[in-house]
Each structure stands twice: as structure tokens, then as C-alpha cells.
Amino acid sequence: MPHPSGRLRTFALSVFATLSFGGMAQADGPPFDLPVDCLNGVCDIVHYVDHDAGPEIRDFACGTTTYDGHRGTDFSVPDEATMLEGISVRAIAGGTVAALREGVEDIDSGRLDKGNLEGIECGNGILIDHDDGWQSQYCHLRRGSIALKKGDRVSRGQLIAEIGMSGQATFPHLHFNLRKDDQLVDPFSGSAMGASNQGDCSVDNAVLWSSSARAQLTYNDITLYGHGFSMARPNASDLKRGYGKEPELPNTAPGLYFWAYLIGANDGDVIRMSLQTPTGKGGHRDFVIDLPNDQGPRAKWFFINMDRPGDVWPAGMYHGEVTFTRGGKAPRQIGKSDLTIR
Template sequence: MRLPLGVCLLSLVTVPAVASDFTLNWPVDCSLGETCHIQQYVDHDPSPGARDYQCRPLSYSGHKGTDIALPYLSDMQEGVAVLAAAPGVVQGLRDVMPDVYSTEENAAALQGRECGNGVVLGHEGGWETQYCHMRQGSIRVEKGQRVAAGTPLGEVGLSGRTQFPHLHLSLRHNGQVVDPFAPLGPEACPAGTDAIAEVTVTNSLWADPIPYQPGGFLGTGFSTHVPEFQAIKSGTAGSQRLTTESPALVFWAYAFGGQKGDRIRLSISGPRGEFSVHEITLERNQAQFFRASGKRLRRESWDYGRYIGLAVLLRGEEEIDRIEQEIHLR
């Protein structure tokens, strides 16, 4: 059946949640910060801008849910379960839409079905959760079925209006959108600062605390050339075998939550020490992005041995994240 998407996509977060002991469990069978990440949060900014519950731009204008993303398309293809966040009853579902990237060409076909495949659960006290962009053919529940928290509903997918495999989790109370991280909204937003210190929130609806990450790396790899972004997102960019005779050594880093002015420092070290350092400044906010740097082979061969690529994400003077990749050339 068709899911009730209108409220999810068009209404604003205007009414705070009432006091309740309703709580949510983590809805994806993944390890946050390792095999998945939160790409976007509920937008708390009523203007055309965007602001998440930490007063930062890890959202987009009018976004009504929490996007829990997988790093690569290959992760989705292996199968990652979506779990009921709370006990409830299946009110609606859809499982017929293909897992494809949304484009201008298929925009008309997605009109009114932006959620893709998914499930809607009703809970006691006027609460409702909606699970979007699930994998075609993966839905495991039926309308009217009662489920416990943690019950597998299906799998993370790429259906509907999306550019990356993820679960969009919407929470509503009596029809109004609620941010489970801050149901009453941010308690205070510091003015005129880009510091990454967290805003204190004491009214989260999550059963277990969920740390906030203001951006970070999703993966890295080496190649003989700068890969296509689509190859990185699919998980195939790091499959190339490199040798001492490779024509170039290129190190790339894939990240999320980039903000204008962020700096990505890429370096490569080999048996003779560091030989490539490149720092790149982001010119605009980017939900997902990659940067690459390296050297061409200028002599007969590369040195035999271990090479380490290091990527560091800097915001002002703060280090947001760092990641290393090691390869051995033979």
C-alpha cells in the first residue's frame, strides 16, 4: 500500500512532543561510527537554511527524519537489517520500488513516493515511526502484525528519492514531526561560533545515548588514478592491485558532513618517509565528498615495502577525524 508521505515531507517541526516515557532503540543492525553513520538529522531551522539539533548544518532544509547511512553500495548488497525501534503494529508498507539512484530522469516517477519502500509502525500514546528507502523485496512484516522492539522489518536500501543507501527514520507524535535527539528542540544555540563543542540536550528519546559526529571519514583507498565518485560510492574504487611498477600512487579519502572552509590534509609515506602532502579546502558544504592526491612514478619503480596514506579532516583549528590506509608494494 502507499505510505502516508505528505506529512513527513511537507510539514514543519512546529509542535514539541509532550512529556512521555516513550523511547527508541537503534533501528539498524550496524555499528555507528564503524559500519554506518548519521548523514542528516531533523532540520530545526524554519528559514530556508538548515540546522540540526546541535545547531550545526548536518541536515537540509525541511528534512523530517534521521538518515542512517551505509558507507558503500556494496554494504547494502550484503544485506543490513532494519529493526523496529519500538514495539508497535504495522500500519502500512510498500515493497515494489527498485533500488536505484534518484535522478532528473526518474523524478516524475518518484513524485509522491519519495520514501521508496518502507514500513509505518503505530505505537501507544499517539506515536508513529516510519522507515524509508528500504531494499526492494526485503520487507518481512505484514499489515496489522504486532512487532516487538528489535524485530527485523527488512533491509537498508536505495529505493525512493535518495543518493546513497540509508534508512530514513521519521518519528511523529499525534501527526507532528519529532526529533528523537531533541524533541523540545535545541536548548540553546551559541551565536557566532563554529566550535564543535556539543550543545547540551537532556530530553533525548533514545534508550541508549547516541554520540554526535559533526562529519568524518567513511573510507580511503589507493589507486593509480583519481577514481570516479560513483566507483567510490559503490565500494569498487579500492579493488585495484598496486605494484612497484604502478604508474602512479593516488590516495583518496571519502567523507561526509563537509562544511565550507573545512580542510582535508592528505599525505603518503613510504619506505623513505613522507613524499606527498596536499591540503585541500572545501569551497562549499557537501553532504558526501572525496578528495585525492598523489604522485606519478618518476623513476624505474617504487620502493618495495609499506606505504601509509593518512587523511585528516580539519575544521578551523579542530581535528574532526583522521583515517589511515596501508598497502604493501611488491
């Protein structure tokens, strides 16, 4: 069986280069509410702010759920199909819309020439001024979802847009930036980008978030972005669109593939893909990550497959499981899926 792997790439996002910002409005400030409505199983934080000043990477908890130079927090949704359902983006506090952009197409930027995105890396976005020099920025919003204009007042928790994939984004997510007096601040550490040291690391940090926001936050050292069964070999583009998550297949399906797409892979990590048939047959394969820090996100996809044993598959329930091991710690299951073949 081949050893497939794929990559998601996002990039450090620029402020709206072509827009000018007005003065700060007296409005509202920390602690802030979450900018998304979709945690607890629908959304995941897949990248935090990078606090390492050099070529290595370090998030607020001294983990590697970030990439080199990443300037914000990425809230992802599982695929484009979920995005099209309409996932709310909300103002983290009251304030005034200082700038916005609308009209950028939602498309995987990996399929575009980089020159097509110059000056619009943030895609459709909103910049809001809050109290005491605080600003929040919301990027990659879904085209047509922004129902605001520059100068509008917004209240804490107000619906301002939907998560999209516009600008320099290769999967549906919200890229969220927070600034104080024009300096980027990590809402988890409460410090400027690069100012958090290793002595401050804790997965419990969430110092600028409200109590209701903190109750919804769980630190992920690796994210299972998606997993499922398909009858043909999947590819990264299809997986990000939401294909390959079949709950049921016919017994004449030509093949059987169990796949997983992970974000946050680290050197030495072991990903075990297991597949079990209703007759007790099956097996597993271990994928050992050999991934130097290449100044980009660490996203990969894997699969294990079986050939049809004869004219038809045995009827019943098929089980797939994803197990993750890092740094000599005990393996842990991070995903499972069942498939019925009739």
C-alpha cells in the same frame, strides 16, 4: 593536480502519498531502541533533523550535520557492497504496521529523472503505529527485504527489513522519521522539527532513545563516508559502490591515488590529504571548503595522487591520512589507510 569534488544529494522525503493509514494501535512507546543494527564502525549518522526555520541549517547540537529542511535521521552504510551483505533494520518499539511499500529498485536516484520517483520518494518503506500517537517511518529499504504486511504486529527490536537505496536516495542508508500525533519529532532533542532553540543544544542529547541506544550514539560534526587507495582516478559513483579500497597493488600499477569522501563539509573547513611512500617521500595537499548553503547536503570527495617513479613502484607500505580542521580548532586525524605494494 586538479581539485576534484563531488556531491551526494538526498531530499526531504514525503510520507507514503498513495497509501492510507489506519487508526493508532496501543502498543509501545518511548524510550525507543535504535532502528539499525550497524553502529560502532559499520554505520554512521550523516544527517540529523534540521531545526532552523529559515535557509540556514542547525541540527540538535547546533552543528551542521544536516541540510535545509531535512525531516529525519539518516543512518548510512559505507557503500553498496556493504548494503548487499544485508544490514538489519529493526522496529524501535512494538506496534502495528500501518502502511508499507515494496518493489522499488535500489539505484542511485541521481541517475534517474525526478519524475520517475514522484510519489515514491521514500522508496520501499514501512510505517508503524506505536502507543499514544507515536509513529515510526523507515525509508529507502532494500527491495525484497520486507517480510511484513499491513496489519502485522511487530515487537520491539524485531527485524523488519534491510538498509537499501530505493526511492530518492543517492547512497545506501536508512532515512528514519519519528512522529507524535502526526507531528514530526526529533528523537535527539525530543522536540518538534524547528522547535529546538540554540539554548537547548548539546551533543549529549538523545532524550527519546533507550539507554542501550544512547550507549551506541556518537555525534559527528563531519563524517568520513569512505577512504582508500586506488590505481586510477576514482569517481563518486565507483566510491559509493565500494570500489577503490585496495589493500594491495602490483608494483606496475600505472598510478597511485589516495581519496576521501566526506559528508558534512562546512564553509572554511580544511581537509588535508597526506600520502607517504615507504622510501620517505610524499606530501600533502590542503583543500579549503568554500561552500555556501545551497539547501542541500554538504558532501565532497578529494584525492591526492602520485605518478609512478620509473618502471615500478618501490615495494613496501604506503600510508594515507585525512586530517580535518574547523573554526580555528586544532587539526584532528579522521581517517588513515595503508597500502602494500609488492
